[in-house]
Amino acid sequence: MKKRKTLKWLVIFVAVLLISMFFSRTVQTITTPKIQKIKASRGKLEEKIQVTPQLSFPDGEEIFVSDAKKLSLQFTEVPAQQGYYVKAGDLLARAEIPSLEEERERMLEDYNNAIREMGEHIASNIRAAHESPHNQVYEAYFEALTKYYEKLVEAEAAALIEEYELPEEVAAWGRSSLPSPTPNPRQRKATPTPVPLAENIPDSMKAVMQETYDLWEQSEIAFNNLKQVYIGGGPVKRVGDNTFEYIKTLDSLKRSVREKGDLLIDLDRQASGLREFRAPHNGYLISFTLKRGETFDGSKELYTISKEGELPFLKVDITDVQKPIEKGTKVEADKVSGLVVSEIRLGENNRKFAYIQLSDEQISQLGGISKLMNDPPALTLVYKSAKTTTLVPASAVRTDADGTSFVYVINQQWGGMLSNTQFTVAKQKVTVLERSNTLVSVAEDINYLDIADREDRTISDGQAVMEYVD
Secondary structure, three states: HHHHHHHHHHHHHHHHHHHHHHHHHHHHHHOOEEEEEEEOOEEEEEEEEOOEEEEOOEEEEOOOOOOHHHOOOEEEEEOOOOOOEEEEOOOOEEEEEEHHHHHHHHHHHHHHHHHHHHHHHHHOOOOOOOOOHHHHHHHHHHHHHHHHHHHHHHHHHHHHHHHOOOOOOOHHOOOOOOOOOOOOOOOOOOOOOOOOOOOOOOHHHHHHHHHHHHHHHHHHHHHHHHHHHHHHHEEEEEOOOHHHHHHHHHHHHHHHHHHHHHHHHHHHHHHHOOOOEEOOOOOOEEOOOOOOOEEEOOOOOEEEEEEEOOOEEEEEEEEOEEEEEOOOEEEEEEEEEEEEEEEEEEOHHEEEEEEEEHHHHHHHOOOOOOHHHHHHOOOOEEEEEOOOOOEEEEEOOEEEOOOOOEEEEEEEOOOOOOOOOOOEEEEEEEEEEEEEEOOEEEEEOOOOOEEEOOOOOOOOOOOEEEEEOO
């Protein structure tokens, strides 16, 4: 009986002890900070930096159309778009010139007025009877001159269509059908050598050039006959005074007619170059904003095209990036491989830029130039330190009151048979070499130590902690 009572109280004691230990552990579990036990590693610090680039061409070629300042254009057809890759000769746009006819009529009127003024000058100096030999010389010259200038404009317009550059001297346009004059044995100067005939004349131009030459030759003969009237020595007796003043004025009027004729030809040349615009060479249309129905006055460039064989860059502003981005830094982009920083440049206001050279294949993988211009891809610059160091998760590196850095090292204390193993933390100062978003590079070799990280509440030096249990 006595033994049974003793056994009973022993069971009660053990039960109470176990209950006490259970509640003791529960209280300890509730009040003790929980930490994650980690270890440092060795490696090169790496950080991925998200950036948004801009498409950039190193040297674009701006195309200007200065003639459009005189003749405003209106686009009627624009098959090209910004970002297109075009080949030499590809049609970019067509245009019409609403003011062309009005401008041409004005110039033609000036041209006709100049011819009329020259004729009136000749007529006002005729002092002989209407049917006199003198009058016939004047009329012959005036008729030859008018025919020559009409044919000259026709020839230059034809040359414009054929894109043929006429020789400056009409004497090279054809050959005379007149017999060569018999040399005068008393003349002091040698007979001048004829101007060489122009070479490589297009077949379509030969007839009109020869006709122009013939009329020029006739006008020169008529003019020489006219001179003889004033200076004497010709078949018609000299008449009138102020001979040289008359001829000087006539020469001036002749030049005026020629200049106004040139203006007409130049207008046609300008107009022909403004009706159609084609790519000057292979390249990408970097800036091309032409639209059907819009006008253009030549006050700025018509468009900008990349130089032949030139490939674009992706340009990234890295002025505010804390890590040293250098040539050769790896770049990541979705579905594209092999991207690296190919150059670092300083821009305006000392902004720093990284340039990433693109190949034709990479341009295609990124969706083409037009997409790169309108919707540039997200890029990741992958920075990697040059040296291998100790790496600690950034969340485990703390900053003390004096600004120094430290980690909490975990010390383990073994209890008795009925007590738990206890962990405490102690400060361990570290020298921070470099930081990234997730890791910190430190100078000390602490790979062998257990380090406290991601505590569930504030911890301090010497404090007991518990490890997370999954």
